[in-house]
Amino acid sequence: MSSALLEVRNLRTYLRSGGGEVQAVDDISFSIPKGQTFCLVGESGSGKSVSALSVIRLLPDGVASHPSGEILLNGQDLLTLDDPGIRAVRGLKIAMIFQEPMTSLNPVMSIGEQISEALQLHHPDMDDAEASERTIKALEQVQIPNAASRFRDYPHQLSGGQRQRVMIAMALACEPQLLIADEPTTALDVTVQAEILRLMRKLQDDTAMSMLFITHDFCVVAQMADWVGVMQQGKLVEVGACQTVLRTPQHPYTQQLLAAVPENLAKPGRAAFAVNPAVAGTTELADLASPALADDEHLSDSDKKLLSVLDRVGLRRQASQNAAQGEAEVDNLIQIRDLKVWFPIKKGVFRQTVDYVKAVDEVSLDIPRGEIVALVGESGCGKTTLGRAVLQLELPTAGSIRIDGQELTGLSARELRPLRRKMQIAFQDPQSSLNPRLLVETTLTEPMKVHGIGANHEQRIELAGQLLEDMQLSRESLWRYPHEFSGGQRQRIGLARALALNPEFVVCDEITSALDVSVQAEILQLLLDIRRRRNLTLLFITHNIGVVEYLSDRTVVMYKGKIVEQGVTSLVCGSPQDVYTQRLLSAVPRLVV
Amino acid sequence: MLTYLLRRLLLMIPTLLGITILVFSVMAMSPGGISAQTLIGGMDMKPQEKQALLDYYNKRYGLDQPAPVQYLRWLNNVSPIGFVTDAQGQRGEFSFSKGMDLGTSFQYGRPVSDILAERIPITLLLNLVTLPFTYIIAIMVGMKAATQRGGAFDIGAGMSMLALWSIPTMLAGVLLLGFFANIQHFQWFPTAGISSREAQDMSFLPHWDQGGFVRGFLLDRAWHLVLPVFCLSYGGFAALTKLTRTSILENLHADYARTARAKGLAENDVLWKHVFRNSLLPLITVSAGLLPSLLAGSLIVENIFSINGMGQLAVEAVKGRDRELVLSITWISGFLTLIGYLIADFCYTLADPRVSYD
């Protein structure tokens, strides 16, 4: 580590907020060698972003202070630089990209302008023509197709992934020695994330720059990092080479974090079912399946068995369909047939409908009673819409939805009311899923009252208290307002609200994606526990394959409004048939240690 | 864009119809309603003379018919397409090119269109001078307040703008007149009108003459506009300043501003090159909303400064129950406002690439 590009020594960053001071970064030291990547991981609020911003000194002047520490870039202490000095460093020597590609670009300036601005800022003698030439080159470098013609595009004309590429191009335009990336892929789809990560690695190889990479996802760490630092409450609790830390975590906090990654979670009572036709086995199977071997009389018994397994896998599609039908006759709680939810696109003088956004298009799906069905797919593919349509929160354009054999479509609000008791929904955002003006008690008991659960108010309160205790919350929580809880706690209340009516079916729309891994693990375990006790049926919408594998019995993959693949989770995840599913799965970063 | 424009223009029609229906019903429902009697001011007229005049008005404006019929008649006259009517008020055939007839003002006995053609430019001049003036001051103050957030200037400006907002216009107008146009104090500005008699004989631009400095028509007009424009504008400062401040603050902390800083841009460049243009967007939206309040403000300001604009006309028309005039003033100011909104929206498209209308 002698050739360290950046060396941070005993850095403390205190932030003034409200009346007091927050010790956001508390005495951390690490160094980044030239051409290597240092990953900072940790849970939300642990001080990762503040550390990064301290390095590039972008924290607001009046708010931040550094009681101690040095930040040495090539031996020069950045903390002692004056304003023009640090500005000469920013962009030129250290560049930074941020999490939110949607808002990090100036919406009213074309992307070309924004990149050339950075160029011309640090190369004052560069004329416009040269600047735009370099800009186009930078855009090509980040693999934006037709870079020259996109020069004049505005950020809103690009997709999220493209915007993040533009951000990278801008950061790299001046060929900095250090790139700070603050969760650059968190807001993106897995498939896009994979591409961006690949791009960043490639660029790093090309330019030999160093990277300070911030993330909370250990899977990403595994892919990117040479070095890892784990932060907890402003302190760097563990630093080391990537493999070492991931394989043999020393600090209990690191161990705890790693254990909470869904892939590492112990799967309760389903290990036997998890026939994992893992990647390792596939080559052998392929060998066996080759035509040369197929008619060989001398196959061993075991090989024959394997072949028959292979046949089964090949016919899995049909088999699973048969199975689905068979089960429907037995006990399918939800039956969806040819469901369409089309949103009209209105244009012209009289707002005629010229086209539709086919959010959900001819979807047929059965959800067996008592199972957890995971719904995955890229952002905007119609997962939420489908979930809402099942609950009649979105009126379907066509098709039929039955719960317990009872048709839902075409019912009036009044007719629907008794059925609402059977099906509920829980949401992603813990902030907005609870009415901030109502006591938890009111939130829980109001629906009970409407549906006549509990004879009187006292009884309902008793029920609600019980429910909270099931959710591992104290009974006193009834008498608090939502803002008095943490995100994870709120999510539990949200679940409790959904369960208050004792429903048979619950749609969970990405209920864990806004949460830290450790909280996520708790919630998932809770969910399994509740399912077991109440025989719940769940439609679990997510884009986290790890969660899918951990939790669900069956998996449904959606792509552009249609279901492209569905089946038993282990089969879908293990040997995906559909091209899209394959792409999706291959993009998922894995904690391969 | 074209379809968007067309759609907006079509949507204006129900609004304008609504405005006229509302105003018409108010007039029709008011005690006495609209009748020829209200038109005859003369006290020293013989009964039969009065009757003759009444008949004349009844025939001309159909005032003896039920209110809805009267309204439809009026509407037919005003709309550019409809039935041709002759001098007797008889209905002729349907035509698409008959043109608009705003009718004749009861109390002035002149075509409404003529009167409005005289008055609208004056009020528009007043408002169009006021608007940029208000904006420039508000943006300057708002910007300074935002950059010195929490500082003495910020708090002081916020308070004093709010205080300005709270001063009744008529009090301000009268005090201004009393102090800045009065020989007892400072006779800096003229008391009335929007140009002096002498200016009509002057050349347009100021220049030096053998007799000395000649202020010219332009300068004379500007000199007359100072006090009214100030009176009209100060009330708008507070809201706009506040808006500018908020908007700039918000954008100063926006992600893209951080990106710009990360590039190494100086704070001033961040402010002017990045934040400023984004902060203007909400200001554009409210600009159209200011127009109706300005028009209303003209009512008082024109009254105090003896300016013969729409506001003054409106008060006279309402007090004199001049139906044709009242109706036309309302729908035209409504129309102007709607056009104002449209222009504001259009400017918004220009300023914000994200918005496009198809």
Added chain:
Amino acid sequence: DRQWLKLSEMQAALSEQAKDMRELRGAIASGALAANAPANLTTSGEVAQAFQRAHAASRQPDYAQGDWSVEAFGTNLKTITPLVSSDAYASNVQSYVLESLITRNPDTLEWEGLVAKDWSISADGLVISFRMREDVSFSDGQPLTADDVVFSFDFIMTDAIQAPRERAYLEKIKSVKANGKFEVVFTFKEPYFEALSLAGGIGILPKHFYEPYLKEPQKFNESKGLLLGSGPYRLNDPKNWTPDKGNIELVRNERYWGDVQPSYHRILWKIIQNDSARLTTFRNGDIDSYSARPVEYQELKKDPQIQAKSQNFEYMPPVVGYSYIGWNQERGGKPTRFADKRVRQAMTYLTDVSRVIKDVMLDYAEPAVSPFSKASKQHDAALQPYQTDLDKAKALLKEAGYQDKNGDGVLEDKAGAPFEFKLTYFQANEDTKRMVLLLKDLYARAGVKLTPTPQEWPVMLENLDKKDFDAITLGWTSGIETDLYQIFHSSQAVSKGDNYVSYKNSALDKLIDDARRTVDESKRMPLWQQAERILYEDQPYTFLMRRKSLLFVDKRIHNLQMTKLGLNFGSLPLETYVPLAQQKYTQ
């Protein structure tokens, strides 16, 4: 468009000059020029009676022509076209431009010739013939002849022309005929005591200018600035004045025929609606006069700055109107409580006019006894104003059956209805408002409850037409001699007539009819006095007061004099002027 206007003005001026040159050449050729020498150089012997006073003014040592007269109007004018216009402001403007056959002498109040040289009246009073001056021309150079007078009458009598008011007056005239170029004969249908002023007072409209409008009456009716006449001033462009100009400007008629040329170059009226702005403008010296309310007058009189720059006048012109409270006697076909004479008398006893004059008008008014002013010959000097008497009023009310039966302080009539009424008044007048508040307190002392009801002008007119009010306070203007017919004759109590209090007294009707028919003044006056006594007894109105004019005039203006018609400020022919040293506006 401003430039364009100027251009058209210039063109008009040029073409007129060319015409003048032609005429001048013609005149020189005929040797008539000598007779047309500038009027103010002629000696007094040759000056017509009507111009005597103006002539005297021009003989003052500091007399000078020049400067402008600048005034302010409180409302915007809608039109200044004669006949079409209906307000006093427009007729003020017109008085500088239009002239009539005769005019009243300010000193003697007798009629004397203006455009007319003299006139004769037939013995039965039905035929009046005027002999006209032959040197009179309109401001565009055309001579004024008997034809123009006949035209003026015919024009007014044309139904299509919107001049119903004038038409109503002139209805009494059977015919107007030209007798040669410079004599005109008016024939009346019946004897009428004001025949002379009616005939001689018609503003003479130039036939060549207005005749085309007989074909397009609508255009005339809707015009705003069609004004051309023979008077000392003219509009720069006689056809195109519009209200949006914000002012009215008259320039000197360079061809004025009169024996004395007017002094000011221009007469300018600014429109300033806001009272305090108007006063400020006066203070700043930008207008020449300011007419004040009593309270203001008293304040301003003490104001040194005003004192230093202006002269103040308080006077009571003989034609001043009177204000009154009219008690409506019939509503919806049923008599009201005011149909009882005793009630009306009681109200008059309660109305402490002297207190109103003292408290509200600050003594700048005198009590009115009847529609006739004290100075008028129509007035019977023996009649004194009602003296305020609370006890008498109470007694009269008691006699009429009013008593406070339930002890709430308000009187009730026999049926038990409380004595409450609404007093309608025009909302914009502060003095009236003060007076009504005072009356409210005065009536309260007798247990009568008054509710002040201010109204907009149009609403008030409507209510008058429908006779929908309890009591109303308003004012009537009067002339030198006042006709009672319109207001108090029972025939006028019909719907929309001016006798809107529905006062009916057959004895009075007969007196009025007789008086109107009597041309002989000495026989007429006793009839009016008799009528006055009936009104005094009946009190259809409670007559309140006549207000003084209170005026400040800039010190620049010289030769302001009081005449029997009031202050000579603005009277025509012009008598005031600005000495050279004080002149403010150059041409």
Added chain:
Amino acid sequence: MTKPVISRESFSARIWRKTLAGVGVKFGLGWVALLVFCAVFAPFLANSMPLLMSKNGVISAPVLEYLSVEDTWILASFLIALAVYRLNIDGGKQILLFLLGSALAALLVNSFVKPPVLVIYDDFRSAAYTQVDWKLMPPIPYAPVDYLRDLGSKGLEAPFATEGHTHLMGTEENGADVLSRMIHACRISLSIGLIASGIALAIGIVIGGLMGYFSGVVDMLGMRLVEIFEDIPTLFLLLTFVAFFGRSLYMMMVIIGVTGWSGYARYVRQEFLKLRKQDYVQAAVASGLPLSSILFRHMLPNGVAPLLVAVSFGVAGAILSEATLSFLGLGVVDAPSWGAMLDQAVKSSTFNWWMAVFPGGSIFMTVFAYNLIGEAFRDAIDPRLSDKAGGKA
């Protein structure tokens, strides 16, 4: 992981606390409190009759005898408000209870209070009231419509100009004491602002709420209605309404209210459109809660805070409207109002400073006070403004 700060105060309590933190708002509330005090106790603060007097040993309270129906009702309502405030029940119930109470009071007062119809103020300075053993006069011993006729007042006297009777703020055109009128005018200013905004708010919430919740055709029609009322300059509408329907105080309140709702409607609509998408509203729908509960329990309270800001500015605007109408000569007739007084000052060509300064100043202060409250409230609600210094999220 940092623990979220747990505080036990409710949302509204927090807003309240933040609002009250500023200096300006304290001043504003103080001023409004002063106005309320003046409005409620006006007859005891400024009146021509003694509060208490003893004549020949008989003690009487003439002020009480002359209390009008209105005076009594306001007093009663004030007492009810105090009592209700003391009760420990939740906000909505308090308001309901107060409204019920004061309606009842109105009924009782109307049927039982019968003050003399005709009041001759001069009499209170006659022997019957002066030759007494002792008497206690109100601080300002002149009624607002006591034109001091017996004292020969001619109106328009500057403060302290008159000998024999002091007028702290001079007298107006008709001779009445300006301070007394100012005090009684508090009622008009307060009530016109509150009632007019109340009416506007009610209409705005209903129409805006419907537009926001149902959208589609309802929204389209509603927006046209909003545009109609928005595009005609309000003052012009006011002018038209007042000119045509006469001008009583109540009419004016109604008219200002009826013409001023469009802004609120727009606001509520926007807020509802936003709230409709909120997860907790969706959850309420999914739970099958009735529409009324969704609208009024789940949506309205969450959208109402920014609305209240608009209201506090609206109240200020209504006061200005009244003043402006008075200025245009369409104000209330006899009742003392600041606008009408200012109008007198402005119209009178001799500039009487006390007529402009005191009412004008009061209008200014009141509008300013409401604006300060609104501003503070807005800052408290808008986290982007208040907490900016802290986080970036």
